[in-house]
Amino acid sequence: MIGAGASSLVLEVENLAASRGLRILFEGLSFQLSGGEVLELRGPNGSGKSTLLRILAGLTRPHDGTVAFKGGGEDEPGRHFLGHLDAVKPSETAAEQAAFWARYFGREPAEAIKAMNRVGLSNREQVPGRGLSAGQKRRLALVRLLVEPRPVWLLDEPTAALDVEGRALVTQLVGEHRDRGGMVIAAIHGDGFAGSRTLDVSAFPARAVV
Amino acid sequence: MAVLSFFANPHRFMAASKWFAWGFTVLGSVVIAIGVYLGLFVVPPDAVQGDSARIMFVHVPAMWLCLFAYAFMVGASLVSIIWRHSIADVAAKSAAPIGAGVTALGLITGSIWGYPTWGTWWEWGDARLVSVLVLFFIYLGYMAIWQAMETPQKAARAAAILCLAGAVNLPIIHFSVEWFATLHQVQMKASNEFKYPMYVVALGYLALFGGLTLLNMRAEIMNTRAEMLAQRRQAAAG
């Protein structure tokens, strides 16, 4: 939960390197981030933004370096990972999928309904996944973040396929999360978030490989 | 633990392995030749089976080596999973075709031995034979994974998992075939007083295995280097 321990929420990345196959995408990447901060990851396609997010989420193993999340207590602070795939099933309805994620995180079903309203899908509840547009699927993916509060948000192109209102929604959600003391790291193209730091991943290119 | 850099260790390996690779290969071949000569021409024929038993000097060490090669791969896979040492991946991958080949050799020579001895080319009741057949398929599956996966890194991890899963299951498979065989009461025994050429050939096999595996590993590393060079050239041009 965010709140009391938020001020001590810290992410320390040291000398991080990532590889894809034989290529090293970036190396020597170090930064520190605190609760209440938003970090934008910038860089051209293929520079390693997604890979960096996946490493922070624990999905991909780094080639070198360390990642340390520290919160107030002994446990590692909880993370939410939103990849560029939406994890939307074609046969389940939007409401069913939101309800699933509420159950998955051990939350009340009412939370799912609240989240659906918040992301603007309340009039699409009974539509199966295959009937949703790309933007609607993206909104459905955001439901996970709202149904279960966790201090760290790792977002890969959260505004992809979203219209103007959708992008405004994401900006709002990110802003509210930051104000609560949460931490947001987002790979993003185009307009970013006000008051955020920026990390250009392409500024840490691989040295020539022997 | 940070992934050990692939780029540092292969240098040392390549420098150290050159003479061992060729040396073991030559030495192994010579020792095998000596052992086979002893087995074919020096040792008297078996009291029971006559000359046909001589094939055991090739067959039995082959069975030993196919198990040893798999044990080697299991060890390398464990190292790969626990310490993520990419040389271990290369070692396991390199040993597989040799292990598969010697397994096939063992199965074929076993079959050739079986015909004059028991009157059949194959014996399903023999737990060892059948377990080795299954082991052969595990080898094939292992090599198929290296071929089929998109990136060598993913292939390495998946192959290591398969290797260990196979190792855990092999004793069970052996036991189950043995249990099945007791239902059918098949006996198969061979005796020979002058077994020593078997051990000579076995040592030769071991050396040859070591040499060929090292040669395979060197080829694998050179391949990888060539690929990295090509990628760098592409990146520099584009």
Add this chain to the structure above:
Amino acid sequence: MSGSFSVFARELKLAWSGGGGAALPVGFFAAACSITPFAVGNGVENLKVAGPGVMWIALALASLLPMERLFQADLEDGTLDAYAGSGIGMEGIALAKTLAHWIATGIPLAIIAPVLWIMLQGPPEAALFVIVFSLIGSAAFFFFGSIGAALAAGMRRGGLLIALVTLPLYVPTMIFGAAGLYAAASGGEWAAPLMLTAAAALFGVATSSFAAAMALRTAID
């Protein structure tokens, strides 16, 4: 309970509703058994000799059919990433999905087995044995199969690799289950084969999740 249990419930619903879940494997099982007499001879004596064994093989192959899709869909649409990124253990996910698919498909296979048994001239009195052996055997086949499914996840046309990798793992279940079926058919000693088949199945259920989880973590890496 949240986490894996909710995944299990979801998977069960998806397996039953998505494309008629068990229809294809059950159809294959029935078809494979049906063409057996054309190959081994349609006399009663031939079928008594070949029937139980062929049925057991057909059960194993029918269990392999759902394996290709077991983890594929979740890997492709990012659901596996979402599960892993939420901090849940992959072992629970693998167990939950495999169990759900076994219930949706393996149990129907076991239920239809006695019908095919009688069609292959097996004694009807043994029908209960056939269901029990098929339940245990299909569980073993599904859980060992999940290892192959996880290893081949993310590959196009992973089916052949799954089969090659999984068939050695099937050998003990093959041996014990078929021995049990033959014993049930001839009124012989079926207790020992039953125990051994159950042991093989239990071993598969207990250990497959760990191997599958490792393979899944590799797939999303």
